[in-house]
Amino acid sequence: MSSIGTGYDLSVTTFSPDGRVFQIEYAAKAVDNSGTVIGIKCKDGIVMGVEKLIASKMMLPGSNRRIHSVHRHSGMAVAGLAADGRQIVARAKSEATNYQSVYGEPIPVKELADRVASYVHLCTLYWWLRPFGCGIILGGYDRDGPQLYMVEPSGISYKYFGAAIGKGKQAAKTEIEKLKLSEMTCREGVIEVAKIIYKVHDEAKDKAFELEMSWVCEESKQQHQKVPDDLLEEAKAAARTALEEMDAD
């Protein structure tokens, strides 16, 4: 449980007496208040899904995209402050194209994750900058196969086979752990991700939400793209059915 760091939380360049940097912890809170974002690594690729909380009924569906392609072979789902997320995505795209120009091959996912993490960390080192208020789930498919990384506002980045950030992350992680990911194809993974997002969505607290999903797998020819509409509808239907079955108990 975090405490109020009165006096030691005014600047990202100040440590508290117990060795914490409160500004970074507060930045993480911005991520925790956003809609859930999930990523899983199946045996033939990556699937990512976002619970996009709709602020207004007048918004057109499909706008305010939360999942972005960084390069042909990789994509990023952002949780937290959307504007901060745009900045990070722009930087990641720039790193990816620069790597391709200099080295003549697509950027390895590990290298991309390292560069994004370094960039996020950079903004925690100077008093005239504030930390990014977003968490990133980065999925890509390079010559070493599919890989999934998560980058936190502190700048740390780890490789995962399943990751979740945002409001429902605890519940989502529990659900992901139940899945047998190494035996699952991405097609099946899309259905599972939809089910989890529908499950962790809190009807009482939040209003409507829109489900946004992307994948990069064998079926998509190792390109990062939106999940095809028919599969997305199938996933949504399966998720709704699963919810009803649960409620019926």
Place this chain on the structure above:
Amino acid sequence: MDLNMNVDAPHSMGTTIIGVTYDGGVVLGADSRTSTGMYVANRASDKITQLTDNVYVCRSGSAADSQIVSDYVRYFLHQHTIQLGQPATVKVAANLIRLLSYNNKNMLQTGLIVGGWDKYEGGKIYGVPLGGTLVEQPFTIGGSGSSYLYGFFDQAWKEGMTKDEAEQLVVKAVSLAIARDGASGGVVRTVIINSEGVTRNFYPGDKLPLWHEELEPQNSLLDILNAPSPEPMNI
């Protein structure tokens, strides 16, 4: 003989360089003559330079230019390897060579052949000729001596050779070019790169076959003078 020979002229490697892929790796070959106009500045030079543990480059053209380009790329590849945490691929090495050659094309005069082995693509050869193009090829030749080898390779090259077949082909080709090209000569050096590592071989001039109308090499004047009938080469 030209007594007004300028020994301070820029060193150029007349050269014959070759890169050939085989089933499992690559063989790089080169002659060893570095000339300064008519004078042979170095008759035993090593034109096959290491870039990383698994990637080598054959240099031709200006000696200085090709050395500088190799040095820069070796430096960049070293940093890249540290960052990546694993050996660089042949493609990356070739691309770095190409970027330097292309972006400085007005100042450089060097043709390079990049060859190596990596775990993703296996053995690969990339040609980076004068203007800075990058072409991946199953085999390629370069340098002034290569003019005499185009027909030879058209006939003698085949896909899927063994390591020994490939090396014999390269040695034969370099020695043919040395026979006809005045700017190529000396010894034949080869470098074989595959999954097991790198092997360097050396074929001195007197071990190479003699071709049409070539004379036996004379290694020492003393041998000629002490022979039963001293008849050194007459002009």
